[in-house]
Amino acid sequence: MKLTFRIWLLIAVFILALLAISPSFESGVLIKNVETNSTAYEAGLRQGMIIKSVNDRRIKNLEDYNQVITNILPSEEKIKILINTKSSQAVLFTDKLPEIIVANTPRTKLKTGLDLQGGSRALVKPEKQLSSSEMNDLIAVTSNRINVFGISDVTIRSVSDLSGNTYMLVEVAGATPKDLEDLVSKQGKFEAKISNETVFVGGDKDITSVCRNDASCAGIESCDTVSGEDICRFRFVIYLSEEAAKKHAKITSTLGVNYTEYGKYLDKKLDLYLDDQLVDSLLISEGLKGQETTVIQIQGSGSGPDRNSAIENTEESMNKLQTILITGSLPFKLNIEKLDAISPILGKEFTKNIMLLALVAFVAVSVVLFIKYRKIKITLSVILTMFSEAFITLGIAALINWNLDAPSIAGIIAGMGTGVNDQIVIIDESVSNLQESIKERIKRALFIIIGAFFTIIAAMLPLFWAGAGLLRGFALTTIIGVSVGILITRPAFADIIKKIEG
Amino acid sequence: MESNKEQPETQKSWYDKWYLVLLTIPVIILILSLIYLGTFYSKHGDFINKDVSLSGGTTITLNLNNIDSDKLESSLKPKFPDITIRKLTGMETGEQLALIVESSASPDELKPAIEEFLNLKLTDENSSVEFTGSTLSSSFYKQLITALIIAFILMSIVIFILFRTFIPSIAVIFAAFSDIIMALAFVNILGLKISAAGIAAFLMLVGYSVDTDILLTTRALKKAEGKLNERIYSAFKTGILMTITALAAILPAFFIIKGLPDSFKQIFLILAVGLSADIINTWLTNAGIIKIYCDKKGIK
Numbered sequence: 001m002k003l004t005f006r007i008w009l010l011i012a013v014f015i016l017a018l019l020a021i022s023p024s025f026e027s028g029v030l031i032k033n034v035e036t037n038s039t040a041y042e043a044g045l046r047q048g049m050i051i052k053s054v055n056d057r058r059i060k061n062l063e064d065y066n067q068v069i070t071n072i073l074p075s076e077e078k079i080k081i082l083i084n085t086k087s088s089q090a091v092l093f094t095d096k097l098p099e100i101i102v103a104n105t106p107r108t109k110l111k112t113g114l115d116l117q118g119g120s121r122a123l124v125k126p127e128k129q130l131s132s133s134e135m136n137d138l139i140a141v142t143s144n145r146i147n148v149f150g151i152s153d154v155t156i157r158s159v160s161d162l163s164g165n166t167y168m169l170v171e172v173a174g175a176t177p178k179d180l181e182d183l184v185s186k187q188g189k190f191e192a193k194i195s196n197e198t199v200f201v202g203g204d205k206d207i208t209s210v211c212r213n214d215a216s217c218a219g220i221e222s223c224d225t226v227s228g229e230d231i232c233r234f235r236f237v238i239y240l241s242e243e244a245a246k247k248h249a250k251i252t253s254t255l256g257v258n259y260t261e262y263g264k265y266l267d268k269k270l271d272l273y274l275d276d277q278l279v280d281s282l283l284i285s286e287g288l289k290g291q292e293t294t295v296i297q298i299q300g301s302g303s304g305p306d307r308n309s310a311i312e313n314t315e316e317s318m319n320k321l322q323t324i325l326i327t328g329s330l331p332f333k334l335n336i337e338k339l340d341a342i343s344p345i346l347g348k349e350f351t352k353n354i355m356l357l358a359l360v361a362f363v364a365v366s367v368v369l370f371i372k373y374r375k376i377k378i379t380l381s382v383i384l385t386m387f388s389e390a391f392i393t394l395g396i397a398a399l400i401n402w403n404l405d406a407p408s409i410a411g412i413i414a415g416m417g418t419g420v421n422d423q424i425v426i427i428d429e430s431v432s433n434l435q436e437s438i439k440e441r442i443k444r445a446l447f448i449i450i451g452a453f454f455t456i457i458a459a460m461l462p463l464f465w466a467g468a469g470l471l472r473g474f475a476l477t478t479i480i481g482v483s484v485g486i487l488i489t490r491p492a493f494a495d496i497i498k499k500i501e502g
Numbered sequence: 503m504e505s506n507k508e509q510p511e512t513q514k515s516w517y518d519k520w521y522l523v524l525l526t527i528p529v530i531i532l533i534l535s536l537i538y539l540g541t542f543y544s545k546h547g548d549f550i551n552k553d554v555s556l557s558g559g560t561t562i563t564l565n566l567n568n569i570d571s572d573k574l575e576s577s578l579k580p581k582f583p584d585i586t587i588r589k590l591t592g593m594e595t596g597e598q599l600a601l602i603v604e605s606s607a608s609p610d611e612l613k614p615a616i617e618e619f620l621n622l623k624l625t626d627e628n629s630s631v632e633f634t635g636s637t638l639s640s641s642f643y644k645q646l647i648t649a650l651i652i653a654f655i656l657m658s659i660v661i662f663i664l665f666r667t668f669i670p671s672i673a674v675i676f677a678a679f680s681d682i683i684m685a686l687a688f689v690n691i692l693g694l695k696i697s698a699a700g701i702a703a704f705l706m707l708v709g710y711s712v713d714t715d716i717l718l719t720t721r722a723l724k725k726a727e728g729k730l731n732e733r734i735y736s737a738f739k740t741g742i743l744m745t746i747t748a749l750a751a752i753l754p755a756f757f758i759i760k761g762l763p764d765s766f767k768q769i770f771l772i773l774a775v776g777l778s779a780d781i782i783n784t785w786l787t788n789a790g791i792i793k794i795y796c797d798k799k800g801i802k
């Protein structure tokens with residue numbers, strides 16, 4: 001049988017889709033994030049590398065990695081860890097867990113949406129309408145803040161809707177960090193004041209550096225149990241710019257001195273405000289009066305029902321405050337309009353069931369077609385066309401990096417449905433009414449198919465803009481599906497049917 | 503379908519005799535649906551039951567299989583009068599896979615109340631929390647309804663461009679309109695709370711359901727061979743197969759596969775109901791109008 005140009009085109013596009021999806025059966029774990037300036041970073045580990053073995057023990061998946069690593073780390077003293085990646089070797093000399101986030105190597109380039117893989121999403125609206133450059137500033141500061149806090153795998157983009165509202169959409173894949181809300185909704189305006197006069201504010205203009213992850217200048221100081229609740233205090237050092245130090249000198253030089261049983265302190269405190277709320281007041285020792293000091297110690301506290309959770313919460317508050325001091329405040333006040341945190345566990349179950357559903361749908365459609373036409377060749381060619389249509393749609397989704405959420409997949413299945421409809425029209429037009437010329441019949445089939453194509457496009461188009469584009473996936477996959485159908489699979493199918501029918 | 507497998511001759515006389523009677527069936531259903539929606543609107547102030555994604559509020563999905571949903575509901579009811587709890591069952595076992603708790607309250611209020619009942623901290627391992635603010639949800643809702651109207655208008659324009667004749671085009675558009683009204687009335691009778699994804703499904707229905715109408719109109723008006731009744735009948739044979747295959751792909755989502763995401767199930771349910779309504783609206787309403795039109799125009 002000689003294949004026509006259209007059938008060749010279908011085969012070629014199918015292969016391209018396969019390349020775009022590029023299934024991989026590689027074992028190992030993928031490094032998703034490496035903390036900058038960490039031991040792991042210095043040893044040469046980078047995002048995107050695939051770890052093949054640790055200390056010569058083969059790593060096939062995430063389970064292997066966790067088992068091997070937790071067996072040897074953390075340890076009492078520094079030990080040598082040999083990590084082999086696909087293309088290089090890294091030697092770590094450490095007593096702590098490597099500062100990297102790893103995941104199983106992805107099987108394909110397809111990405112699933114938040115509702116299927118788990119993660120969190122926040123849709124926030126600035127208090128006022130922002131221009132596009134203001135929005136870009138906001139996105140830059142937010143993304144910096146989230147990165148400094150230590151969350152990886154984040155996408156932030158601006159979305160707008162039919163009524164002209166602009167939102168910032170923040171999506172974090174995988175595990176769902178509970179801090180996302182605080183990080184994006186709080187403006188994080190930090191001010192240190194002495195008797196209502198601002199000494200310095202958060203951000204790199206006043207603060208040149210913040211001590212983090214260094215026990216000599218940052219950490220938890222002490223913990224107490226107060227009426228059934230555990231409270232811990234943290235402290236860390238920050239370094240002020242020269243300008244801020246001068247301001248500090250000028251303001252403190254006018255203050256008086258109090259003599260207390262604990263020592264000599266200035267008669268006004270350094271008040272720390274976060275988003276206009278007083279979070280702490282620090283005593284200023286007498287020696288700092290009128291001094292251009294650049295080293296300031298910041299303190300704060302956290303609490304919990306038991307010691308461990310108190311320590312955990314305190315470390316978190318410290319990290320948040322450090323983040324805010326480093327990144328400065330967001331340029332605009334924000335309101336959280338939508339906040340979703342989806343558990344990855346349920347998402348896995350959903351994905352499995354959707355794949356099963358697609359399979360059952362294929363079988364059900366095949367059975368119906370076989371009962372109707374009683375011809376295995378016709379049934380098979382419909383099924384193959386339907387499959388290639390869905391597959392090419394997935395390939396395009398992989399190519400444009402689209403996150404496939406549940407509505408997107410529903411769109412693909414619905415697109416397959418219209419595809420089958422069109423094929424039924426082609427079959428019926430070409431096998432019936434043999435008095436008319438084949439040209440007439442195909443022309444009519446085409447008219448019906450093109451009509452159906454444009455109505456579905458017309459119906460789905462408004463979804464691109466409505467509702468902050470959160471349902472765009474549904475419209476997109478449907479439109480891609482029917483377009484692939486009309487441009488590639490349908491013409492090829494018409495040729496296949498011509499060949500089958502002789 | 504069986505009754506239609508008679509010989510074309512008897513069938514012709516049968517259809518000529520009955521098509522006007524058949525045409526009244528969908529008209530009666532449409533009027534009943536409109537009356538139902540009218541009373542529904544006067545009672546609820548809206549044409550649909552909105553879920554929290556469109557009315558504002560919180561959905562918490564608990565991936566726990568050992569909770570007594572009735573006890574949880576009665577414990578939460580005093581504080582959250584509008585609370586609803588649904589079960590999600592797993593497919594292999596039919597066991598309770600998760601509970602879906604919905605309320606207009608914020609997560610900050612709802613979460614601690616559930617934690618207190620379960621005596622367990624909710625983490626991202628054991629639960630999902632989705633929150634939509636009330637201003638956003640009402641703007642979502644307005645926009646999606648606008649999108650639905652725009653979709654309908656765009657579809658109508660496409661139909662007019664395709665057929666360029668008034669009555670046949672209006673017949674197609676009227677059939678699509680009836681599909682939406684009947685589907686809407688039916689999901690309301692079922693008590694379904696419609697989400698943003700559900701409205702997207704109505705948009706798709708607008709585009710999807712006219713396939714068979716286009717087929718019918720094209721065959722009836724543009725085909726040279728056969729008598730009008732035969733052409734309508736041939737279109738019916740093709741069109742009903744189209745709808746049956748579509749339903750065959752959609753229905754397993756309700757009867758065979760359990761444990762699908764809510765958004766997914768809702769899209770499929772609305773499409774299934776709408777496509778079923780489309781069988782009546784295409785083959786009784788639209789076919790009837792086309793027959794009257796052709797008789798008047800002398801198209802045989």
